[in-house]
Amino acid sequence: MEIKSVGVVGAGTMGNGIAQIFALGGFDVIMRDIKQQFVDRGMKTVQKNLERMATRGKISPEDKDAALGRITTTTKIDPLADRDLVVEAIIEDVDAKRELIQVLDAVCHDDAILATNTSSISITKIAAASKHPQRVCGMHFFNPVPVMQLVEIIRALQTADEVCTAIEDATRAIGKTPHQIKDSYGFVVNRVLVPMINEAINCLYEGLTAPEEIDAVMRLGANHPMGPLSLADLIGLDIVLDIMETLYQGFDDPKYRPSPLLKQMVDAGYLGRKTGRGFFKYSNG
């Protein structure tokens, strides 16, 4: 199983980063979203990122142009028919992801690998929606995708060995580091990290101190490069809540109960950087 062409479904925070790194790694990429404006926004982000890399001398202007030339965009599903690998990065909703897998089943060739970038949903459950569940695998990138080194390769109960191997090879080919993990709610990074963020939100909810202070003490006391509330704003508070809900329901354990303040923030539409306001305010969205 050799991967040469890649489809990315979802052109949001994660999808456009995934499209960018595969294109930079020499893969032919099609990026798909449901509306032209979302595709255009994703492509604009890729362009801006690559231009910044070229200006800083991290890539040559020729590499930038070549990478941009390797990405085509679409709002249709049919162009994904010839892809060797399709990575989905749509909303964190199990029904939406299972439905998409069925749509991809109908469109893609039988040998295509279908990878999901879900943060926490059971890969086994997503794979079960496919007619060929052995070809479904988790490929969990981290935000911001062009910067973060790790990719968790999540093996569902049904995933075939050669699928994991092909995904690991593709991960190395784009300069990232794969680590293979068995499927479980939240995998490893989010199972450890997101409850820590949730607890920081509870500290704020209980009025222990101000958001800036919570971030400062965690930077200074735990040596974290970024405070947990800034990190929540970067990830997106809706995503943080989705992950907590998945852990809470999946393990049926009250230690994963989402903070009431986190729920309120999401209800208010304060989702972090992407809406210009989360625990902190952002002037550029």
Ligand code: NAD
């Ligand atoms: P996002 O909201 O920024 O982007 C999602 C995009 O998917 C939107 O542009 C939306 O229009 C599009 N979309 C929805 N349904 C679609 C469909 N059927 N076909 C095509 N496009 C569709 O979300 P995001 O932050 O990029 O997260 C995407 C996925 O990646 C989620 O599963 C999330 O849990 C996971 N993830 C997120 C992070 C993070 O830090 N944001 C990190 C790792 C994994």
